[in-house]
Amino acid sequence: MSVIRFVENQIKTYLFYVDMYHENAHLFFLNIFFKLCTLYLYENR
Numbered sequence: 001m002s003v004i005r006f007v008e009n010q011i012k013t014y015l016f017y018v019d020m021y022h023e024n025a026h027l028f029f030l031n032i033f034f035k036l037c038t039l040y041l042y043e044n045r
Contacts, residue, residue: 006039 010032017028 003036003039003043007036010035 014028014032
């Protein structure tokens with residue numbers, strides 16, 4: 001899976017999540033950030 005497509009999917013999921021759970025959105029965003037960092041490290045080791 002390409003990083004760009006992964007980011008696009010995560011952003012779409014994030015926007016959907018924000019619509020439903022405003023107060024917990026920042027936690028979801030941190031989770032996405034962690035996934036992206038992990039993916040980046042995995043592809044560049």
